[in-house]
Amino acid sequence: MPELPPELIEWMDAHDWIYTLYAIVIVLLASWVANFITKRILVRGIDKLIDSKLTRPGMLQGRAFIRRLANVIPALVITFGVRLIPDMPEAAVTVVLNVANAFIVLTLALALSGLLDLGNDIYSRRSGADDVRPIKGYLQIVKIVIYLIAALLMIATLLDRSPLILLSGLGALAAVLMLVFQDTLLSLVASIQISSNDLIRLGDWIEMPKLNADGDVIDIALHTVKVQNWDKTITTIPTKLFLSDSFKNWRGMKDAGGRRIKRSIYLDQNTVNFLSNEQKEHLTRFSLLTDYLKDKQKEIDDWNAELKDAGELPANTRRITNIGTLRAYVVNYLKAHPKLRKDMTLMVRQLSPGPEGLPLEVYCFTDTTAWVDYEGIQSDLFDHLLSILPEFGLSVFQVPSGKDMRMSFTSLAEQQDERRKVPDESVLDDSAADEGRAEADTEDETEQEQEKEQEKKTKQKTVKKSSVRQKKTQSDEREEDDSGSESGDN
Numbered sequence: 001m002p003e004l005p006p007e008l009i010e011w012m013d014a015h016d017w018i019y020t021l022y023a024i025v026i027v028l029l030a031s032w033v034a035n036f037i038t039k040r041i042l043v044r045g046i047d048k049l050i051d052s053k054l055t056r057p058g059m060l061q062g063r064a065f066i067r068r069l070a071n072v073i074p075a076l077v078i079t080f081g082v083r084l085i086p087d088m089p090e091a092a093v094t095v096v097l098n099v100a101n102a103f104i105v106l107t108l109a110l111a112l113s114g115l116l117d118l119g120n121d122i123y124s125r126r127s128g129a130d131d132v133r134p135i136k137g138y139l140q141i142v143k144i145v146i147y148l149i150a151a152l153l154m155i156a157t158l159l160d161r162s163p164l165i166l167l168s169g170l171g172a173l174a175a176v177l178m179l180v181f182q183d184t185l186l187s188l189v190a191s192i193q194i195s196s197n198d199l200i201r202l203g204d205w206i207e208m209p210k211l212n213a214d215g216d217v218i219d220i221a222l223h224t225v226k227v228q229n230w231d232k233t234i235t236t237i238p239t240k241l242f243l244s245d246s247f248k249n250w251r252g253m254k255d256a257g258g259r260r261i262k263r264s265i266y267l268d269q270n271t272v273n274f275l276s277n278e279q280k281e282h283l284t285r286f287s288l289l290t291d292y293l294k295d296k297q298k299e300i301d302d303w304n305a306e307l308k309d310a311g312e313l314p315a316n317t318r319r320i321t322n323i324g325t326l327r328a329y330v331v332n333y334l335k336a337h338p339k340l341r342k343d344m345t346l347m348v349r350q351l352s353p354g355p356e357g358l359p360l361e362v363y364c365f366t367d368t369t370a371w372v373d374y375e376g377i378q379s380d381l382f383d384h385l386l387s388i389l390p391e392f393g394l395s396v397f398q399v400p401s402g403k404d405m406r407m408s409f410t411s412l413a414e415q416q417d418e419r420r421k422v423p424d425e426s427v428l429d430d431s432a433a434d435e436g437r438a439e440a441d442t443e444d445e446t447e448q449e450q451e452k453e454q455e456k457k458t459k460q461k462t463v464k465k466s467s468v469r470q471k472k473t474q475s476d477e478r479e480e481d482d483s484g485s486e487s488g489d490n
Helices: 006-014 017-053 057-070 072-084 090-125 136-159 163-168 174-180 182-197 251-256 277-284 290-305 308-312 322-336 371-392 402-421 425-489
Strands: 205-208 213-220 224-229 234-238 260-267 347-350 358-365
Touching: 017 057, 017 072, 057 072, 057 090, 072 090, 090 136, 136 163, 136 182, 136 213, 174 182, 213 234, 260 371, 277 290, 277 371, 290 322, 322 347, 322 358, 322 371, 358 371
Parallel strands: none
Antiparallel strands: 205 213, 213 224, 224 234, 260 358, 347 358
16 A cells, blocks of 8 residues: 655644544445445345335335335444544534434334334235224324334434433423324324224225215325225315214125115106006016916905995996006016015105106115126116006106197197198088077177167157156146236236
8 A cells, every 4th residue: 555645644743633534534435335335235135035025016115114224324334433533522423423313213213114104005905904994093103103202312312311301391291292183182083983883994985975075995094084086086084074974884785785776767647547458458468467467356356346336336446557567567577687686675666746757666776786787787677667668558757848849839730730721521510600609699799789779769768758748847837827926916
């Protein structure tokens, strides 16, 4: 090894800080080499081992744990090397040691946090994890404890004081800590109750109308629960709301293995009537109605036979209706359907009629809970029911639209045009009769007017005669008065 020139050695002896700076550079270089060897050789080797042995995506958390733990090596090199630096002030050594130790504590805390994430990921990805309660909330509590302890140790290390001294002062900060961690404590209690009561699990389909949440649970944490809605949006719900607000969990449907169909067909009430003999004959050919019509007719005949004389009036007797026969047909059709559950509730019922018609509700359960399959079964079922209605003389109620009104007006106008072009004999007879009646009415009105005029003339003659008589009487009275006065004068 070549020796340094004597002049440089003498100059360095005259300036002692040169040796100190030289030693600091060597310690930093050693720290960089240790970091390079650890991360570029050891960590990469471990990553390749993970890729070859454990290829699941969850092992990414294991890589983060190893890389964070690798940061401890350079800090340890600095911790041991700083003590070997010559002429290093004690205060500087203490500061460097405290900072290095605080960094080591922080690195260990982050590594433990990554290790907990790895454990949670392995736990949630193992077989049968859907039936296991989540532990993420509890692990987050452990993380909070680790971070609090790490913060306490770091502060104690930087201040070069015992951690017990800091712990003695935490009693006065209890109220402040309770206020700061209020939401955390509430979320902790909520997480414990959710887990103990098994309210929700990962993968559950839940509905919370208050927050417009409707979808699958994809994450259960200490403070929040994430729900992926059916439109692929994410709704974040505070954990404590699952105890204070109501929500619906569809897990029971999946566990039961059947999904409910509850839908109504609105029938036109004007088409409800009794079956005629021809309709009974026609419907008896339906295999689903043969036994029903036979048994029902026997029951009705026995009932009507007991009425005796009262049974002669049709209003007193019982008869088969088309809507009752339809209801029996739908029940038998549902029982014969291969994709409906026979061990669950299955019925067809009438609901209260309204402005939209008479609701006939179908209530049953499919043998699958898959959404697409369920919708297909339901659609096929109602396709058949809507198509079979005319066989029973029934029709679906539908509110008339503007197009319906235009079509009705157009047909009415066409009918009127046809009547004008090709007059019917009955129409002509009716019009002639109308004209005869009009002429008779006119003649009657003329006679009535003539009678009224005759009566008016008679009244006028009577009034004139009475006025002449009154005038003649008055003149006679005046002459008598005049003759009386003349005799008096004589």
